Amino acid sequence: MTSPYDHPSDAPAPRTRRGLSRRAFGTATAATALAATATATAGSAGSAAHAAEPAERPFRALRGRHSRRPNILFILGDDLGWADLSCYGSPHIRTPHLDRLARQGVRFTQAYSGSATCSPTRFSLYTGRYPGRTRGGLAEPIADRTAGLDPAHPTLASLLRRAGYRTALIGKWHCGYLPDFSPLKSGWEEFFGNFGGALEYYSKLGLGGEYDLYEGDAAYKDLRYYTRVLTERAAAYVQRRHDRPWLLNLNYTTPHWPWIADGDTEASAEIVRRIKAGDRGALWHQDGGSVEKYTEMVEDLDRSIGRVLDALRRSGQEEDTLVLFASDNGGERFSYNWPLSGAKGSLQEGGIRVPTVLRWPARIGGRQVSGAPVFSPDWTATLLEVAGARPQPSHPLDGTSLAGHLLRGEDAPERPLFWRVRGERALRRGDWKYHRGKDGRDRLFHLASDQREQADRSAAEPALLAELRAHWERVDATLLPYPPGR
Structure with missing residues (x-):
């Protein structure tokens, strides 16, 4: 029988059964995998990297495990396209660490972002609601200092913190600027990262030419390559001895423009020169980049995530940590989205369907594929449920919890x-x-x-x-x- 990873361009799962669980998922997944195999396109050439994987087999039931609330590591890529991972069909990008994460858990083939650009999706993830519920979410994306996530609005972090979790955000915030908006005002106890939508990877200069790397609400100087800096911080956080379960939102800027890979100091210096000369479009890097450079950036993101996951394993917390990886929206200029139409900024499939992988070794078996349609607000509802936290009745969620689907073998929720x-x-x-x-x-x-x-x-x-x-x-x-x- 063919492995679901041999042909990653999966068709939507059959309407008859979309249940997914540690006990009753084998039959449904095998049917989905066969349907995917029958409809795979030539764009799945990258699947050759998985030819050596074992054939499909019944999924193990994880019985008798303790009910400890999980740590939560939510990793977000930035402008990563639907098929930019080799486990999703990329013919030229190799992502062995994310492929391994997918094999160890569940790969979602019909997962969507909450919107088509950066900050509205982050609003939908942090609040569990449509971006249009809040004024800050109407900016597509936030580009000035007047809009942001209202500190009074409950968030995934504030609700988990109330339920006893430690909370941290490392990386891109993009939900408003100081002094009015900050992760520290919205439920995260710790913040290390950038406030804006993009920055130059070495100088940390943002879209307005401002320096944009902060620890808490104070500027922090580190002129090394940004992906490396974030990876070190995240690895240190997951290895720390925590007295309570924790939430870490790890928000990379990779592979968002400018097209600067680790070691590209000359290209970095040229963009910095243009920024300082008043070129407000320098970070957009319209005259740079290539498929090869984009490949280098995505493969570096994969290695960086691998380092964080290795630190988590060495900390002894891997078994009890729910890891969720996704992108904030569809791919951009050099992304590989086949067979989808559209890209970032569009509500066609290529603008909102995103690679999404979940792993929780203590509760969910590996080598699973789900064709259930899900989107960003669903993850908010799901994480709150598995952590034993409740949303506030004054701010009802628009997302639907997938905990029953993931853990109890229930059909996936069917709703628009x-x-x-x-x-x-x-x-x-x-x-x-x-x-x-x-x-x-x-x-x-x-x-x-x-x-x-x-x-x-x-x-x-x-x-x-x-x-x-x-x-x-x-x-x-x-x-x-x-x-x-x-």
Whole structure:
């Protein structure tokens, strides 16, 4: 029987059964893997790296384990595309550490970000709600100092902290600037990282030319390559002797532009020169980068995550730590998104479907693949449940907990997934997706047979189109409107 990793471009799972658990997942996963094998495309050439993996087998049941609340390590890549990992089909990028993480846990083939750009997705993850519930979430993404995550709003960190967790955020925050906004104001006890949406990897200069590396709310000078600095900090945190379970949000900026890899000091110096000369577009690096440079950055991200995971293993906490890896949105210029259409900024699949891997050795068996549609707010609800924390009734979650699906063999929750960005809308229900692009035209796609979104079924299914559009509009009516002119 073929391993699900031999053909990573998985089709959506059959509607009949999407249960996933330590006890009752073998049959469903084998069916999903066979469906994926039958529909894999030529874009899965990178799967050759997995040819030596063992064939599919029944998944082990993890019985009799203790019920200790897990540590939580949530690792977020920045602008990493759907198929930029070799376990998702990249033909040229090798990611052995993330591939191993996937083999040790669950790889999600229908996972989505909460929005199509950086800060709205982070809002959806930190709050468990649609970005449009909060004023800061209306910025797509945050680009000035007037918007941010309201410190009074409950967050994953504040709710876990109230439940007895230690909390830390290392890396990119991008949910507002000092003095009004900060991770330390929103539930994280420790913060080391950058506030803005991008920075030059060596100088730490941000989009406005400001220095943007902080420890807590104070500037911290370290001019080494940023991915390396974050990795050292994260490895030290997971090896620390904690008196309570902990949450670590590890938010890399890799592989976000500028296209600077470790050792590219000359390219770094040129971008710094342009920033200091007043070139506000220097960090966008429109005149630089390449597929080869992007590959170098993603492979370095993989090695860096491997170092953090190795530190976790050596600390003796691996068994009791839930590790979740995802990207904040779809890929950018040099990303590999095949067979999806669209990219970062779009509500087409390539802009919001992201690689997502979960591992929890104490509770969840390895070598599992889930085709359940999930998105960022679901992880907030899931992590709160497994940690024994409760959301505040005054701020109800829009995400749905996957704990029953992951731990008790229940079917995955079936409910519509909603997205809204300025000028664009989308709603997925089951295998159907309603999408209105910036051209104002409504389209309907059947993702199980057309994940590339090329066969518009709106004329053939007008009643279904109207039903999904009406549902989208009902949700939209409960959100804050966009400010005019922004």
